[in-house]
Amino acid sequence: MKKYIITLLLGLTGFYASAQQSDFILTYQMALPLGNTSDYISSFSGRGVGLEWKKHLLTTPVSYGFSVNWNVLYQKVDDRYNSPEEGIVADGRQYRYHNTVPILLHANYYFNEDGIINPFVGVGLGTYYINQRTSFGQWAFIEQNWHFGIAPEVGVVADVSSSFNMLFTIRYNHAFKAGNTTDHSYLGFNVGFVF
Amino acid sequence: MKTLLLKAFMLSSLIALLQSCYPGGAEYTSDLDIAISRYESVENLRSYRSYYLVEDSIAVTSNTKDTLTLVQQLAVLANVDTQLQGILELEKVTKTELESGAKVPDLFIQLSQIAVQQSGFVWQPPYYPGYPGWGYPGWGYPGYPWYGGGYSYYSYSNGTILFDFIDVEQTTKENEGIGNDEVPTLILGWQGALNGVLSRANSVPLINEGVDVLFDQYNTAKAGTE
Numbered sequence: 001m002k003k004y005i006i007t008l009l010l011g012l013t014g015f016y017a018s019a020q021q022s023d024f025i026l027t028y029q030m031a032l033p034l035g036n037t038s039d040y041i042s043s044f045s046g047r048g049v050g051l052e053w054k055k056h057l058l059t060t061p062v063s064y065g066f067s068v069n070w071n072v073l074y075q076k077v078d079d080r081y082n083s084p085e086e087g088i089v090a091d092g093r094q095y096r097y098h099n100t101v102p103i104l105l106h107a108n109y110y111f112n113e114d115g116i117i118n119p120f121v122g123v124g125l126g127t128y129y130i131n132q133r134t135s136f137g138q139w140a141f142i143e144q145n146w147h148f149g150i151a152p153e154v155g156v157v158a159d160v161s162s163s164f165n166m167l168f169t170i171r172y173n174h175a176f177k178a179g180n181t182t183d184h185s186y187l188g189f190n191v192g193f194v195f
Numbered sequence: 196m197k198t199l200l201l202k203a204f205m206l207s208s209l210i211a212l213l214q215s216c217y218p219g220g221a222e223y224t225s226d227l228d229i230a231i232s233r234y235e236s237v238e239n240l241r242s243y244r245s246y247y248l249v250e251d252s253i254a255v256t257s258n259t260k261d262t263l264t265l266v267q268q269l270a271v272l273a274n275v276d277t278q279l280q281g282i283l284e285l286e287k288v289t290k291t292e293l294e295s296g297a298k299v300p301d302l303f304i305q306l307s308q309i310a311v312q313q314s315g316f317v318w319q320p321p322y323y324p325g326y327p328g329w330g331y332p333g334w335g336y337p338g339y340p341w342y343g344g345g346y347s348y349y350s351y352s353n354g355t356i357l358f359d360f361i362d363v364e365q366t367t368k369e370n371e372g373i374g375n376d377e378v379p380t381l382i383l384g385w386q387g388a389l390n391g392v393l394s395r396a397n398s399v400p401l402i403n404e405g406v407d408v409l410f411d412q413y414n415t416a417k418a419g420t421e
Contacts, residue, residue, distance in 0.1 A: 082415055088232070089412035090229060090230065135221070137390050138227055
């Protein structure tokens with residue numbers, strides 16, 4: 001029994017020691033729609049939030065981690081809908097919503113890990129849950145899908161305080177085609193606190 | 196512990212900020228007004244030259260009293276008649292010409308109005324008037340400028356005016372040889388709908404604006420390009 005307790009204590013100590021190398025990050029996220037996403041909603045969005053957990057390797061300036069994010073794109077559109085194929089012409093206000101939830105695994109490489117300003121490059125891989133809704137009159141057209149996606153990013157970690165650091169990143173999010181829907185992409189501008 | 200509290204505070208602040216900024220959509224019933232038209236064939240639209248309009252009244256399908264009065268109906272019909280000749284450049288066939296058989300129109304045009312009463316309760320959280328609303332009965336109902344929280348009762352009439360352009364030649368062919376007691380099949384060359392226009396005091400100018408939009412759609416469809 002005693003040896004189990006010692007093993008458990010050692011394990012907990014190890015966990016605590018490794019936890020010192022971990023970062024917890026909260027980000028405020030802005031998004032610039034690109035490509036097909038921009039055709040649907042072209043407005044820049046200031047509605048986004050992200051949570052990220054990162055663990056740094058001790059011997060190399062590399063970290064790996066996991067993040068969950070939420071970005072909301074929105075636009076009011078008064079354009080005429082004209083489809084000769086369907087034989088439909090329509091006028092009215094459209095309310096377009098595009099909710100994206102990227103759930104990603106990350107790997108980052110740091111260039112100046114001990115410095116006050118620490119630039120890095122990284123890549124995220126994972127899934128993008130996308131829910132796109134167009135409200136028109138009293139009807140709504142909804143598309144929702146899980147997409148496979150990739151998110152390369154560049155950023156800087158700034159050592160601004162003893163209790164937390166600041167993070168600034170630009171992340172290109174690309175969700176590949178899924179089901180009958182097109183691919184989606186946007187450029188994310190993230191500002192965060194690293195604890 | 197202090198860091199944990201800081202994390203929790205920042206996380207909840209960010210989520211609250213995002214949620215309160217979530218776009219709310221339609222604010223007024225007018226935001227839900229739409230004009231929509233359908234057609235089968237561009238070639239047929241281009242071939243129509245003349246029309247006969249039912250000018251006595253607009254047919255009613257309704258579960259409310261929020262439909263147009265006869266005076267309003269006649270005002271709408273007079274405008275429709277003018278714009279059929281103006282915007283669509285169609286030639287009018289009068290009732291006398293139709294009944295005497297002197298002229299056969301390409302289109303037989305009839306308007307109808309449908310009004311349905313919508314009502315219910317919604318609960319509005321007190322802290323933010325633009326919040327999308329919990330307990331909201333589905334999406335798409337109009338928001339109201341509530342201030343403060345609590346339950347609100349809403350009631351409005353959601354009405355549509357339909358414009359049926361019946362293709363006389365195709366309808367005649369389709370119904371050749373049918374008996375007098377059989378219901379004929381009507382072939383629509385074009386159909387327009389103004390949805391939401393019976394919502395607000397049945398404004399004739401508002402409906403007339405909608406007529407202009409619908410007939411402009413007709414011309415867009417005739418052009419045949421996106």
